[in-house]
Amino acid sequence: MGYEVEKSDDQWRADLSEAEYQVLRRSGTEPAFTGEYTDTKTEGVYECRGCGAELFRSDTKFSSHCGWPSFYDPADSQAVELIPDHSFGMTRIEVRCARCGSHLGHVFEGEGYPTPTDQRYCINSVSLRLVPVEG
Template sequence: MAYDIDKPDEQWREELTPEEYRVLREAGTERAFTGEYTDTKTTGVYSCRACGAELFRSDTKFESHCGWPSFYDPADSSAVELISDRSMGMVRTEVRCAACGSHLGHVFEGEGYPTPTDQRYCINSISLRLTPTTEG
């Protein structure tokens, strides 16, 4: 797929830390319960750490106790791209940023969480940047 934000690999390596690059550009996964946003309850907007595109909002974040931030719906259905992932001997649905193609995590359905969509977008904290909103 062609992305609105398309940079050569060398530029991504310069702009991202080695761990950000491993997760965002090589579809890696951060260790469970280590990400900065796993337990965050701050009100705000979660954007792609690689390109800044808005992805999720705090009002759709919920506690799934899975070790990664979980959301039940993206901010906009066109904000993310869903791709079949058959790696690691299983079939999953990978979630990527629709603006730059960076790996965010995976989405799961039918797990029984009491959310409006019955979906769990299991997203790596390192793929996100939270911008708090001020109540006013």
């Protein structure tokens, strides 16, 4: 599948830190409770660290106590793509940036969180960049 933002593997390695590269380009996962945005309550927009696309907004972020930032809805339904993931003997739904194809995390449904969508977008902090609302 072609993406609006396409780079060679060497370009991605040059543009991202090793931790960012492992998550965004190799579908890695940062350790639980270590991410920069796990407990952040700052108002703003969460962009893709790979390409700057707007992915999530702080008003959809909630405390799930799972160890990673959680959102109940993307900023725009077209901002992310959802892909079946059958790795590790499980069936999950992977969340990727629709603009550059970078791995962001996974989305889960029906866990009983009191959110409008009953979804939890469990996203790696290292795949995001928070742009605070100026005010």
